[in-house]
Amino acid sequence: MKVAVVGAGPAGVRAVEALLAHDIRPVWIDEAMDGGGRIYQRPPAGLRRDAKTLYGFEAPRATALHAALDAAKPRADWRPETLVWNIRPGQRQLSTLSAGRQGVVEYDAAILCTGAMDRVVPVKGWTLPGVTTMGGAQIALKSQGCGIGQRVAFLGSGPLLWLVAYQYAKAGAEVVAVLDTTRFATKLAAAPGMLRGPATFAKGLYYIGWLRAHGIRIAEGVTPLAIEGAGSVSGLSWRDAKGGVHRVECDAVGLGWGLKPEAQLADLAGIPFVFDAAQHNWVPRRDAAGRTPVTGIYLAGDGSGIGGAEVAEVAGARAALALLQDAGRRVETAALDRKLASLGRFRVALEKAFPFPSHLAAGLPDDALFCRCEGLTVGELRATTTGPAIPAPELNRAKAISRAGMGRCQGRVCGAAAAEILAAQLGCSVAEVGRLRGQAPVKPIPLTATP
């Protein structure tokens, strides 16, 4: 049986480990130079910080995952630095690109563990050099030992906001402000549910407490106004919950509102998507074990809906067992199923604590750029709903008119905000404006790539 696993983050590692334990040797593909995913990304050779410094509280988990990764690599058909840019479910083929050369991987069954990226809301000035995603700011520090600037502000919401601010301050960067767009009351209301994940909840409180104790400026319930600067970032302004306007001088800003699935391959595989109200995002349809309506395709990890690294590890192993079950093997799944169910309840509380700020995207001024790739303004997107072309009733029509989501990132960065802006303009729900359909190649590939 030919099995392919795409992705070597927490889900991919545990999926491959489970397959190997049942004598299946998968083709195992990751776009990065090494496995570990983004959360447990290892720095390139030459950087030498230990796991405790790199991963903090997560060091034992990271170390265990790296051990499993390193043990699995030589036993699987391991292919790093390889992009899967298309999937043909009919032919059961993956199209790949590695070192400028195209390839084809045939499979009978495939587990897609494609991970996630930051979910961002545009802010006026967000294309200036010095602005990165929250995840990007973390990668700079973790994988490269660098801060994104000398005086850094963090803006957004969600657990990563506090974690990254803490990591920066600990590493010696000057954190000039941590600005949470969620009101304190919203988080407080979700606190009872968060106690379902006491360890995670406690870690969050620890970071916030540490930042406060070190006198770092914190504001909650803020509305971002603009990232300012000529040629690069020089300041950030916002309005507080009572209407007062504030500004800090900084040379870098990290932005992020949680994560969104990198589900492009699931889309090209033909899996239907459903709007998940709790995550406020479209996710590919799958059952709790990772089975999808497309025969032979299984999903696990954040690429199939955001659940976090701990869930991803369990889900990766479970998807591998689902694949084995469907191939007629007898496997024991009850323990994993119980664990997934219990972890899932904490996630619901987390989403309630940090809801996606629809109002911020919908309230952007007309002259703010929302699409980095095509240089489109919010006003240009809003104009697609009124003509002169046939007015856009949904996102893909708006894309055809305006090129929103047609650029080099394929809507990864602007898609979530574009949906909010359009929904507000049309006066409908964000689910009703639909989602940008995926297209191959899922990332740009050179025309010169040889077969």
Place this chain on the structure above:
Amino acid sequence: MKLVRLRDTDRATLHLTLEGSGLAALEGDTVLTALLAGGAGHLRDSEFGDGHRAGFCLMGACQDCWVVVEGLGRVRACATLAKDGMKVRRG
């Protein structure tokens, strides 16, 4: 944009060029780190005239850090390791 080296600074030095001018980096740097820690300020200009860009996601997804490396063609600076002698142009 200036990346600030905070940790792991004890590494071998690499020498690259950007638009023909010399630039020192450290072993293990990505091209993005090498350039932005080395004082390049930005990586490319928006095709639509809205100014400089210097990457955004740093994880290979947003495609906003394209540069041209001699012999490799157009690459994502964040997903390409810097090598001694690399000749880089802005994207």
